[in-house]
Amino acid sequence: MGKEKETASLEDLIEKAGGCAVLDGGFATQLERHGAVINDPLWSALCLIKDPDLIKRVHLEYLEAGADILVTSSYQATLPGFLSRGLSIEEGELLLEKSVKLAVEARDSFWDSVKRTPGHCYNKALVAASIGSYGAYLADGSEYSGSYGPDVDLDKLKDFHRRRLQVLVEAGPDLLAFETIPNKIEAQACVELLEEQNIEVPSWICFSSVDGENAPSGERFKECLDIINKSNKVQAVGINCAPPHFIEALICKFKELTKKAIVVYPNSGEVWDGRAKRWLPSKCFDDDKFKLFASRWRDAGAKLIGGCCRTTPSTTQAISNVLKERS
Ligand SMILES: C[S+](C)CC[C@H](N)C(=O)O
Numbered sequence: 001m002g003k004e005k006e007t008a009s010l011e012d013l014i015e016k017a018g019g020c021a022v023l024d025g026g027f028a029t030q031l032e033r034h035g036a037v038i039n040d041p042l043w044s045a046l047c048l049i050k051d052p053d054l055i056k057r058v059h060l061e062y063l064e065a066g067a068d069i070l071v072t073s074s075y076q077a078t079l080p081g082f083l084s085r086g087l088s089i090e091e092g093e094l095l096l097e098k099s100v101k102l103a104v105e106a107r108d109s110f111w112d113s114v115k116r117t118p119g120h121c122y123n124k125a126l127v128a129a130s131i132g133s134y135g136a137y138l139a140d141g142s143e144y145s146g147s148y149g150p151d152v153d154l155d156k157l158k159d160f161h162r163r164r165l166q167v168l169v170e171a172g173p174d175l176l177a178f179e180t181i182p183n184k185i186e187a188q189a190c191v192e193l194l195e196e197q198n199i200e201v202p203s204w205i206c207f208s209s210v211d212g213e214n215a216p217s218g219e220r221f222k223e224c225l226d227i228i229n230k231s232n233k234v235q236a237v238g239i240n241c242a243p244p245h246f247i248e249a250l251i252c253k254f255k256e257l258t259k260k261a262i263v264v265y266p267n268s269g270e271v272w273d274g275r276a277k278r279w280l281p282s283k284c285f286d287d288d289k290f291k292l293f294a295s296r297w298r299d300a301g302a303k304l305i306g307g308c309c310r311t312t313p314s315t316t317q318a319i320s321n322v323l324k325e326r327s
């Protein structure tokens with residue numbers, strides 16, 4: 001018997017999923033629901049050091065809920081972040097690699113068990129290596145402001161992203177997920193690195209947004225997407241960790257600005273207080289609202305839909321049910 005066909009491409013997955021693939025939900029949120037304490041500069045990446053088994057468990061929970069794509073635990077995992085904890089470069093690189101391996105292992109063991117079940121309704125999931133913005137590493141909430149200060153230029157951002165990107169690519173993910181990019185210069189840094197390193201792993205670049213119209217820096221999405229559109233290394237572009245009530249209008253805007261696939265995974269609507277390191281209540285979507293709006297986001301043109309912070313596997317389940325037409 002021949003080896004099982006390799007994991008599908010992003011395009012194939014979208015087709016298999018019925019035209020719109022389901023992303024997982026808030027990874028860190030689910031870690032915290034299991035008792036993980038991540039009030040730390042490494043945030044969810046602290047669990048790579050302290051509790052890798054929990055990371056795998058959370059990935060499995062999102063797979064069971066119907067996620068077609070898992071986003072790894074590397075959002076705030078960076079080499080300078082690990083170095084400042086007293087780890088060596090080699091140890092930091094092994095943790096980055098581990099973030100991909102844990103998700104791949106969860107995906108493979110879940111798939112091995114479900115594929116034996118006749119009539120199951122799962123797709124073999126893809127693993128997207130999370131690459132959080134520079135602001136995520138700063139751990140001061142600046143992924144929601146884009147205010148990096150006058151010392152942070154294009155070269156500095158490229159230096160920040162370069163080695164982590166290489167290590168994550170070498171670990172063998174199916175996709176790369178640049179998350180909560182808050183400004184044009186960081187989008188440019190990511191695109192230039194993908195081009196310079198001739199990265200063959202398809203990627204998406206997602207921006208946060210705090211006003212529902214522009215990048216958090218105040219720069220227009222048109223300027224940001226003009227840069228991304230020039231690169232065929234980026235397969236999809238969109239919004240993550242922004243309030244869900246902004247998403248429909250932003251999909252319509254992005255449809256006019258790009259031919260790339262559109263990816264959206266908003267947070268619940270709560271607002272991150274970067275100083276206090278906690279979520280503040282605000283206008284929120286519950287799972288029923290996600291269910292209602294996921295089909296509107298699909299109809300507006302999104303091809304990849306999920307949840308970000310403060311959403312949970314039940315949100316993923318609700319989105320999966322509606323997009324795959326199960327009640
Ligand atoms: C997506 S945010 C809630 C992650 C945490 C943030 N970068 C911080 O460390 O404060």
Ligand SMILES: N[C@@H](CCS)C(=O)O
Binds near residue numbers: 072073075241
């Ligand atoms: N994917 C990230 C959050 C991005 S805002 C995580 O939950 O670790």
Ligand SMILES: [Zn+2]
Binds near residue numbers: 240241267308309
């Ligand atoms: Zn988030």
